[in-house]
Amino acid sequence: xxxxxxxxxxxxxxxxxxxxxxxxxxxxxxxxxxxxxxxxxxxxxxxxxxxxxxxxxxxxxxxxx
Numbered sequence: 311x312x313x314x315x316x317x318x319x320x321x322x323x324x325x326x327x328x329x330x331x332x333x334x335x336x337x338x339x340x341x342x343x344x345x346x347x348x349x350x351x352x353x354x355x356x357x358x359x360x361x362x363x364x365x366x367x368x369x370x371x372x373x374x375x
Contacts, residue, residue, distance in 0.1 A: 314371060321364045328357035 312320070335350030 314368065317364055317368050317371075321361055321368065324357050324361035324364065328354045328361060331357060 331350050331354035335347045335354060337347075338344075338350060339347030341347075
């Protein structure tokens with residue numbers, strides 16, 4: 311199991327990744343490449359799900375105050 315600091319770093323990384331994929335998906339869709347845009351949005355969704363799982367683990371370890 312990862313340390314709390316490693317978990318926080320991974321959460322930040324996944325959050326940034328999800329936002330980047332989403333941004334790229336929107337841009338591709340605007341440019342007319344709906345298929346590739348949809349694929350990027352799916353990747354954003356998957357990164358977001360992984361981020362939520364890690365957030366749940368972090369909150370289990372350190373409940374918010």
